[in-house]
Amino acid sequence: MSLDIREKTLWVTGASSGIGRALVLRLAKQNNFVIASSRRFDALVELQKTAPNHIQILDCDLSDDQEVQALPQRLADLTDHLDMVVACAGTCEYDNDLQLDLAMYRRVFDANFFALINTLRCALPLLAASRKPVFAALGSLSSVVPFPRAEAYGSSKAALAYFLESVRADTSLTPLRVVHIRPGFVATRLTQGNDFGMPFLMSPEQAAEHIERGLCGAGHTIDFPRRLSWPLRFLGFFSTLWFRFFAPKMTRIRALRKS
Numbered sequence: 320m321s322l323d324i325r326e327k328t329l330w331v332t333g334a335s336s337g338i339g340r341a342l343v344l345r346l347a348k349q350n351n352f353v354i355a356s357s358r359r360f361d362a363l364v365e366l367q368k369t370a371p372n373h374i375q376i377l378d379c380d381l382s383d384d385q386e387v388q389a390l391p392q393r394l395a396d397l398t399d400h401l402d403m404v405v406a407c408a409g410t411c412e413y414d415n416d417l418q419l420d421l422a423m424y425r426r427v428f429d430a431n432f433f434a435l436i437n438t439l440r441c442a443l444p445l446l447a448a449s450r451k452p453v454f455a456a457l458g459s460l461s462s463v464v465p466f467p468r469a470e471a472y473g474s475s476k477a478a479l480a481y482f483l484e485s486v487r488a489d490t491s492l493t494p495l496r497v498v499h500i501r502p503g504f505v506a507t508r509l510t511q512g513n514d515f516g517m518p519f520l521m522s523p524e525q526a527a528e529h530i531e532r533g534l535c536g537a538g539h540t541i542d543f544p545r546r547l548s549w550p551l552r553f554l555g556f557f558s559t560l561w562f563r564f565f566a567p568k569m570t571r572i573r574a575l576r577k578s
Contacts, residue, residue: 333408335362337507
C-alpha cells in the first residue's frame with residue numbers, strides 16, 4: 320500500500336545541509352509540517368525562510384545526552400504527534416593507515432549511531448500517536464561491503480542497520496514501519512573532501528527524490544542508485560570476489576606499522 324506524503328507532520332534531522340535539507344524543502348512544498356533539526360542554528364533559520372508556514376526549526380545536538388534530555392518536551396511543544404521521522408544526521412571520517420584513533424571512532428559513532436538512538440527515544444511517544452507512523456534512517460551502501468579506510472564510518476552504518484532491523488522485529492506487532500535508507504555517493508559537504516572517484520555521484524535533490532519515492536512505497540529498504548547498489552549487494556553476497564579482486568586495488572596499506 321502506497322503512502323501519500325501530504326499534510327503530514329514530520330521530523331527531519333540533519334536538516335541544515337545536504338540530503339536532510341533537500342528533503343525538508345521537498346516535503347515542505349507538499350503542504351507538510353516539517354520540524355527541521357540540526358546543530359547549525361543559522362543554517363536552520365535560512366532554511367525556514369524558504370517556507371515559514373511549513374517549516375519549524377529545532378536546533379539540537381542529538382549526540383549530546385544532556386541536551387537531548389530536554390528534547391522530548393521541545394518536540395511536544397511543537398506537535399502532539401509525528402507521522403514520520405527521517406533521521407539524516409551523521410558524519411564521515413576515515414581511518415588512514417589503521418591509526419585506530421579511539422576519539423575519532425567515538426565521534427563517528429556518536430553522530431551516526433548513538434544520535435539515532437536518541438532520535439528514536441525522543442520521537443517514539445509522538446510516533447505512537449500516529450495511525451501509520453514511519454521511522455526512517457539514513458544508512459549507507461558502504462555497509463553492504465567492507466571498504467578500506469571505512470572502519471569507523473562503515474561500522475557505524477552497519478550498527479545502524481542492525482539496530483533498525485532489531486527495532487523492526489521488536490515492533491512487528493505494531494503499526495510502526497521502519498525504513499533503512501542506503502544511498503550511494505551524494506554531493507554534500509561530507510563528500511567534498513573525498514580523494515577518490517565516486518561513481519554515479521548524485522545531487523542532494525536527486526537523493527531526496529529517491530527517498531521520497533521510497534517512503535511513498537511499502538518497503539523497508541531504500542537503496543539507490545541501482546547501478547551501484549545491485550553490484551555491491553552481489554559482491555556482499557559473494558564476498559570472496561570482493562576480497563580477491565576489489566579490496567586489494569582500493570587499499571593504500573602495503574605493510575603493517577611496526578611502531
